[in-house]
Amino acid sequence: MTTDEVLANVGPRLRRLRKEREVTLAALSEATGISVSTLSRLESGLRKPSLELLLPIAQAHQVPLDELVGAPPTGDPRVRAKPIQRGGRILYPLTRQPGGLQAYKIIEPQRTVTEPEPRTHEGYEWLYVLSGKLRLVLGEHDVVLGAGEAAEFDTRVPHWFGTTGEGSVEYLSLFGPQGERMHVRARPARPERQERPERPESPAQPERP
Numbered sequence: 001m002t003t004d005e006v007l008a009n010v011g012p013r014l015r016r017l018r019k020e021r022e023v024t025l026a027a028l029s030e031a032t033g034i035s036v037s038t039l040s041r042l043e044s045g046l047r048k049p050s051l052e053l054l055l056p057i058a059q060a061h062q063v064p065l066d067e068l069v070g071a072p073p074t075g076d077p078r079v080r081a082k083p084i085q086r087g088g089r090i091l092y093p094l095t096r097q098p099g100g101l102q103a104y105k106i107i108e109p110q111r112t113v114t115e116p117e118p119r120t121h122e123g124y125e126w127l128y129v130l131s132g133k134l135r136l137v138l139g140e141h142d143v144v145l146g147a148g149e150a151a152e153f154d155t156r157v158p159h160w161f162g163t164t165g166e167g168s169v170e171y172l173s174l175f176g177p178q179g180e181r182m183h184v185r186a187r188p189a190r191p192e193r194q195e196r197p198e199r200p201e202s203p204a205q206p207e208r209p
Contacts, residue, residue: 010054010069011045017061017068018043020084020091032056094172104173105130113165118158124176126152127161132169136161145171 018028029036034053041047049069058065067082084091088111094103116137127134128150136143137160138153144164145151153159155175163169 007049008045010049011043013068014057015043017063020086021061022086023061028057028060031060102175104175105170106173107168107170108132108163109168111163111165113163116160116162118160120158121155123155124152125155125159126150126174128172130170130172132167132171133164134161134169134171135164 018025025036025039028034029039032039034056038047038053039057042049042053047053054065054068058068061068063082082093084093088108090107092105092107094105095101113135116135118137127136127145129145129147131147134145136145136151137158138151139157139159143151
């Protein structure tokens with residue numbers, strides 16, 4: 001990845017990090033001393049990131065500076081997931097590029113279940129339960145998924161998912177923006193077998209007298 005590519009990804013990464021923490025531009029501006037307009041231009045890529053801007057943002061979010069830049073170690077494909085706490089959940093990012101398909105490992109501790117508040121937004125989501133039980137409210141459906149079960153749905157349908165209150169739950173979440181569907185394949189597809197050409201029929205033999 002070139003330096004220009006790393007810098008181009010900083011803006012979307014900053015926006016995603018701020019929204020994950022449910023922080024407004026105004027609140028971040030107050031915490032960092034950076035104007036709202038500068039923060040907005042930085043997130044949209046109209047302002048070139050600099051150490052002077054990134055340091056106070058990293059301090060406000062309490063994350064290492066290299067997480068804001070998102071430059072992976074050269075030649076190392078491993079994703080070093082750093083946990084994010086949000087709404088009582090612990091999220092481990094399994095992807096490191098901003099935008100596009102996002103994958104998370106999510107752990108929800110046992111807690112009292114409140115009345116679900118379904119939400120809608122653009123995108124398509126895929127869930128897979130690793131352990132425990134996950135309650136999914138989707139439109140008129142209210143189901144419980146156990147370990148090894150999966151669900152996928154258009155997030156424009158009112159939805160909510162979380163613990164059933166009977167223990168902790170651990171699951172994977174794959175989310176694609178703008179209605180992008182998930183294509184999950186358990187094993188490589190086998191190549192299609194080529195049909196053998198049919199043998200031409202032998203010409204009919206004349207009947208002997």
